[in-house]
Each structure stands twice: as structure tokens, then as C-alpha cells.
Amino acid sequence: MSAMPSTPAHVANVPVNQIREITQAAWAVPGAIVLSIGEPAFPVAPHVLEAGMAALERDDTNYTPNAGIAEVRAAFAQRFSQLSGVAADPHRAYVVAGAQQGLHLALSTLIAPGDEVLIPDPGYPTFAMTVGLLGGVPVPYPLAPQHGFQPRIEDLRRLVTARTRVLMLNSPSNPLGSVFDHDLTRDLVRFAHEQDLWIISDECYEAFTYDVPHVSPARFDAGGPEAVQGAAAARVITSLTLSKTYGLTGLRIGALITPPGMEALLDNVMEASVSCVSATSQYAGLAALRGPQDYVSTALAHYRLNRDAATAVLDAQGIDYLDAKGAFYLWADLSHATGGDVRAWTRNFLAERGVALAPGTAFGAMGEGWVRIALCGDTDELVEGLSRLPAAPGRAVNPVSR
Template sequence: MLPAAHARRVPVNQIREITQAAWATPHSIVLSIGEPGFPVARHVLEASMAALDRDETNYTPNAGIAPLREAFAARFLEHNGVAVDPSQVYVTAGAQQGLHLAMSTLLGPGDEVLIPNPGYPTYPMTAGLVHAVAVPYPLLPDNGFQPRIEDLEALVTPRTRMLVLNSPSNPLGAVFDADLTRALVDLARRQDLWILSDECYEAFTFDVGHVSPARFDAGGPGAPAEAGSPRVFTSLTLSKTYGLTGLRIGALVTPPGMEPLLNNIMEATVSCVSAPSQYGALAALSGPQDYVTDALAHYRKNRDAATAVLRKLNIPYLPAQGAFYLWADVSHASGGDVRAWVASLLETRGVALAPGTAFGSGGEGWVRIALCTDTDALVEGLSRLPHRKSS
């Protein structure tokens, strides 16, 4: 017998494909995965260890421990200017579980969800697992890889139920300004769509501010008087902000009144998040923020160092305003198959980059460069890329 058809249709994650190959290649320079390289702050580790010492290893409430939900709500108010009740905060096993929780709650079989192209690869993967249909919307170079309202409007059908937004963007490093964010929320309100806003990189922007769609949702400070009912779900994570990728801690900020339904769905999936991880997350949110400040400075330094190398090699790139990625055009070398080209680059030059096609058809000819490694390794790796001749 075969596994279910929808499971067989889940595509290979090309980021993992090239990264695992790089890990198996001695002395390779891995610029393909977004893994923060700093040690976790000591007070976070001690909080998790103290929870173990207290034998805090039992179930927690489905939605998470109350102090952590309160801390997420406080951060949301501080960073986004949006007041949410802790009952609207659902602690998840990382942002990815938050995405799955939202989609499995809001989408039914055959429902359509608009996802960015290029965009993070688990958006269509997750949609497929809940039997929904992912419909890519184009992010184009001539518009700075920003969404256009008219493109989105043209894709809406009677089956469209959700719009996925991601700013700061993985893989692009693009950031939505307030006017565009407001227009996107207005579009969702006009077309009666849910918004799932992936804000994994909200702590890392360069010279611009992060603007959450929740600001313009019903009840938000920027919402019109006739905003109607809230429609924005916000997926957050501590994986990137505090380097806690292995603790698997995130949060889904929901409209009011969703907790009973989400409790049932959480019980049917993972019941609750690990208690020691939750206490570590509480320490991260409520303790010193030096990790975040230092990480942002390092990513800015790496962005500037990387762009200097790309300019020297005459390789076009999208100036990164946020996250810790750089989106570069290698079409002069990739020959129309960037997935094969990055494999060849690893084999011949010992450098791993994420192929743009990992993020959708709009990524052909492009690569994503992770800026979270050692600066010297980053510069050395990019210096091995082929020079682009002037046209």
C-alpha cells in the first residue's frame, strides 16, 4: 500500500537538500541555512535547567504557561503598538507549528491560500498537508520583490480563504512599509480573507521599522472605524530572535475567542510545548536583551561585508532591509537550473548556498545567502562565486 497522496505530494525541501550535502562535505562553507551562530544567553539556559531541577517536566496547559503568554503579549505591545490579551497568545513548538496550527484551523479541503513566490517553502508544504491549495502570488524584481495589490486581487476566487504575508522576508530580506501593509490588510478586508502574518524576523531590520499587519486589523491602532471583525493571525518565534532554534518555541497571536478551538486542535497534535523550553523562553523575553542587540549588529556587519563582495564580482542583489539573508542574482552562471548549479558549486568550490527555486518558481536564477555565520567565512565563501562580466 502507498502513503496518502497528499503526503506523497509534499516536495523536497531544497534548503535541507543542499545543507545536508554540505554537512557531509569536509571543510565546506555553509551559507545555505538560517541557523544563528551565537551561544544562547546564559540566563536562558539556566532558566531551562532550573525547570528541570524543579522537575517541571509535566504537561502544561495546551496554550502554554500563563507567564509566558503574558510575556509574549507584552512584547507584542512594545514592538507593534498592538494590545492583545494573553488569552489571544498560543505558545507553539516554533513558528512552523504556529503556521500549521493556523492553517489547519482556518482552511478546509480545496480552500485556496495565497502564498508569496518567492517565499518560504513550508507555506505550500503545510497547505498541502491540510488539503488546501497553495496559490503563489508573484514578487518581481522590477517591484523590489514587494507584493502588488492588483496581482493579489487578480488571484482571488470564491475558494480563496487566506493571504500569507512575510515581512521581513525569508528569503528576500525585503520589508513592507506602513502604506503597503495597510493596503494588504484593506485587501483582505475587502475580499473577506484571513491573514496569516509570518513575522519570524521582526527583531531584525536595518534602517527601517517593522510594521505588523495587526496594527491595521480590527482593534489595532491603525484600523478604520468600520474595520469589522479581526482577521489577522501573527506567527512569532524565538528561534531567530534569541537563537533558540532547538528549543522549538514560538507563538501564534490570534483574534479574540479562538482559545477553546485551538486547545482542541493542539491536544490532537502535540498537546503542549515542552515545559523547560517554555521557562527558557520566558527568561529570553523578560531578561537582558543583549543577544538581540549583538545579533542585529553582526547581521548588519555581515550584510555590508557580503554586498561589498558581490559588488566587486558585479553580481546583482536585492538590498536587504531585514532578516539575515541576501538575495543575489546568479543567472549569469546558473544556466537556467540554479538547483543543479548550487550542487555543482558545493562540489567544485566548497560553498553551499540555498537555490532560489527552494522558494518557488520566481527564484530561478537567484540564491539566498545566509548572513548569520562568521564574517571571515562569509567573505571567503562569496569570494569563490564566479565573476559576472559587464554587459
């Protein structure tokens, strides 16, 4: 019998997602406290469930247009305009099967094999995974503790080559909980225009910031209210999702807000991938966008409460962390305990103490020694899990934590 045919190297070399690795291991441990995955803990709002069930009951289960149901596109465009201050025609809102499929769709239209994409390090792991799966080259740009884990234009400039096509931005950040301010966001958009780069702006956590505003890069793109000098044509693609905002992780519903003129191109690429998003998910998403927003305000208050409870535990144990200004994660320094291999340490910590944390190396080499703590679950469970962390006695609080 002949051997199984080989797979392409760029497929075989897609790295393991270490978040899934530790989380799936934790799901197999009875009573484990799972702080490794960003799964909102609140039940979905009843009016959202009712809208999805109503679509099924009326047998609204057919294909939809590639770009999504017109009313859903309009609702996404309206939400984006309200939150970003950027006017968005509904024809620029493209409904996708969650932010991950949106990322794949956007990159599929922008890069060819061998093209380079600048991705944050630490950054969400599927940025690199998706670029590699498409035959592109992920090029990490450093987010360092001494710079508050914020990108620096000088670091980006050193990494640009003739093959660089896309700059990936993520604010609020997963895994860091950091948020870009107005001036940094403007400077990043200006840099992309100067270097003739596309921007994919992952804004999955735009609803969750703490005492600081969310600033969308689209504000500074061509056509935005604060367009940077030299912005002749729009180049920012904004990724939105209802997964985190409304706790709809399993319905797979999000949107890309695209520059004008990309509709036909995206239709072709979408048809070749998933054709369209489930009509049931779209109608549930429409109810989330257009209905009562109590879920969002309740979730924001809970995440803030959990952030404060978690940092109190870490402070008591002398563990350094980055003060979270957005999203629902806390980035903590466990280098005093991890022995230079945080991935192995998280597996051992799960086995010995029954707590799952996402290893910092899931998000890039800069994450060695750090862990990501999800703040979206039960408060008591969060506090109990973090109380099991090894303290760092005698260690001064690092400036990045204040």
C-alpha cells in the same frame, strides 16, 4: 507478501525542501562553508540556558495547558505589544513549538481540503508544503524584481477565487530580506478585509530590520490603532518565534497572537497535534523574553556587518542583489552562471567550490537564477565563501540592488 498500503496523493506530493537538501549535503562535506541555512551562530545567552536547566532540576517536566504557561503567554503578549504598538491580551497569545508548528496549527483551524491559500513567490518553502499537507491548494502570488520584490494588490486580486481563504504575509521576508512599509501593509490588510480573507502574518524576523521600521499588519486590523475602514472583526493571526530572535532554533518555542475568540478552537487542534510545548522550552523562552536583551542587539549589529561585507564582495564581482532591509539573508542574482537550473548549480557549486547556498527555486518558481545567502555566521567565512562565486564581468548593477 502484499505491497505497502498507498499514501494519499496530497501527502506523497509534498515537495522536497531544497534548503534542507543542499544543507544536509553540505554537512557531509568536510570544511564546507554553509551559507544555506538560517542558523544563528552566537551561543545562547547564559541566563536562558540556566532557566531551562533549572526547570529540569526542579522536575518541572509535566504537561502544561494547551495554550502554554500563563506567564509565558503574558511575556509573548507584552513583547508583541511593545514591538507592534498593538495591545494584546495574554489570552490571545498561544504558545507553539516554533513558528513551523504555529503555521500548521493556524492553517489547520482555517482551511478545509480544496481551500486556497495565497503564498508569496519567492516565499518560505513550508508555506506551500504545509498548505498541501493539509489538503489545501497553495496559490503563489508573484514578487517580481521589477517591483522590488514587493506584493501588488492587483496581482493578488487576480488570484482570488471563491475558494480562497487565507493570505500569507511575511515581512521581514525570508528569503528576500525585504520589508513592507506602512502604506503597503495597510493596503494588504484592507484588501484582506474586502475579500473576506484571513491573514497569517509571519513575523519571525521582526527584531532584525536595518534603518526601516517593522510594521505589523495587526496595526491595521480590527482593534488595532490604525484599523482600516470596514474592519468589523479581527482576522490577522501573527506568528512569532524565539528561534531567530534569541538563537533558540532547537528549543522549538514561539507563539501565535490570535484574534479574540479563537482560544477554545485552538485548544482542540493543539491537543490533536502536540498537546502542548515542552515546559523546559517555555521556561527558557520566558527568560529570553523577560531577561537582558544583549543577545538581540549584538546579533542585529553582527547581521548588519555581515550584510555590508557580503554586498561589498558582490559589488566587486558585478553580481546583482536585493538590498536587504531586514532578516539576515541576501537575495543574489546568479543567473549569469546557473544555466536556467539554479538547484543543480548549487549542488555543483558545493561539490566544486565547497560552498552551500540555498537555491532560489526552494522558494518558488520566481526564484530561478537567484540564491539566498545566510548572513548569520562568521564574517570571514561568509566573505571567503562569496569570493568563490563566479563574477559577472561587464554587467551593470541592476536597479533592484539600490
